[in-house]
Amino acid sequence: MNASSATPASTEASRTPFDSSAPWRLHPRVALRPEPFGALAYHYDNRRLNFLRSPDLVALVETMGAHPSPEAAFAAAGLDERRWSAFERALAALAASDFLEPA
Amino acid sequence: MTALTEELKLGLDAPICLTWELTYACNLACVHCLSSSGRRDPRELSTDEAKAVIDEMRDLQVFYVNIGGGEPMIRPDFFELVEYATSNGVGVKFSTNGSRISPERAVQLAGMDYLDIQISIDGADAATNDRVRGEGSFQTAIDAMENLQAADFGPFKISVVVTRENIGQLDDFQALADHYGAELRLTRLRPSGRGIDSWHELHPLPEQQVDLYHWLLAHPQTLTGDSFFHLNALGDENLPGLNLCGAGRVVCLIDPVGDVYACPFVLHDDFKAGNVRDSGGFGHVWKASELFTELREPQSAGACASCGQFDACQGGCMAAKFFTGMPLDGPDPECVSGHGEVALSGIGIEARPQSTSNHSKPVPVALGATRV
């Protein structure tokens, strides 16, 4: 199948280091499509695909821009602190491929 | 195998990789054409019907579509449809033999957004290429590349089907791509369409597959459309990609008359799920057709179940098995452990399924034949 553009975002070097205490938002050129496992994200500018593999992650990404930082978003979503580092890694990978941008 | 692969096997709400062949008409007659193209089909979707299909793609959030043919630029409404798609949020990548990319057309293409172009060649020199794609077709493709470069189109893609005859030229293809600032895309030769017969002479030999695997590992930026996952059984390292047969799960094909098939390489009645003209349109076929539902159910590993490499190779490509007359739940005909060869040697020519969608022109198409 053709998922050449679906290379995991984590393989790309991050341009802006991900700071989970700074504000981030979903890039305006990214569209999300709900899927049974979470959502498929597509970036119209760099034409990459990403799989958001949990409904919690989808909700976080969608509301990121409304919070002063990812950490604040985790807290607002009531996520167990033990899961924060996993979400942080997922968001860092999205930021590395420009799916998230500094707000 | 990742959990993601398992999830994808259950199917998605819309395809990730949707190929749309706009026409069966083609000025070339490549010996391995997966859609046996040549003549236009009079039942071809009209401009309005094609736009309705694009409307559905937009509503289903199909983010991009791979347009092919035949030669898609032959359709008089080609630019109209591409513009309609991209302005509706459906990006377009189209495959062409380059024959219609004149300097003027190249300028027009360079001015369009969300458009990728893929120019097909099957040899790094005219002799190798033209044996498969026909006299003069190499120069035609090179002219198109020159025109795109002169028009400042930006990076386009050079798409190569890897064969026994061109596999020694991988570095040359890369050099050609580098020369044009293009990306190289290598895909697997499947025994589909006119390839049902030519595959047997053209598919890479076992030792060539080993070279290919190592070349791909050394050149991870190469685009492959996840073609070569059967090679993962060769070593500990997997090629980048999703590593599964996506047919009817994440992949499908809409043909020029609107028939929906499980993948571009299975244009055969057995893999036809419905038609976009049916009530419910494409969305209904994708979500509810009997065939796609079946393909999303757990598949048996069959004779591969006892192979230690099954996780890495998934038993290979369904189309390759089907059109060589092999069982779908057994090894790929190009199984790197040699199980395919053994099975294949026991299958006669008469056991190969015939194409049920043949639009070849009424001229014999043979490897290296001079065409008029």
Ligand code: SF4
């Ligand atoms: S036997 Fe099946 S699983 Fe094993 S390498 Fe061959 S095709 Fe792959």
Ligand code: SF4
């Ligand atoms: S049948 Fe072959 S070409 Fe088609 S999706 Fe499956 S592996 Fe890919």
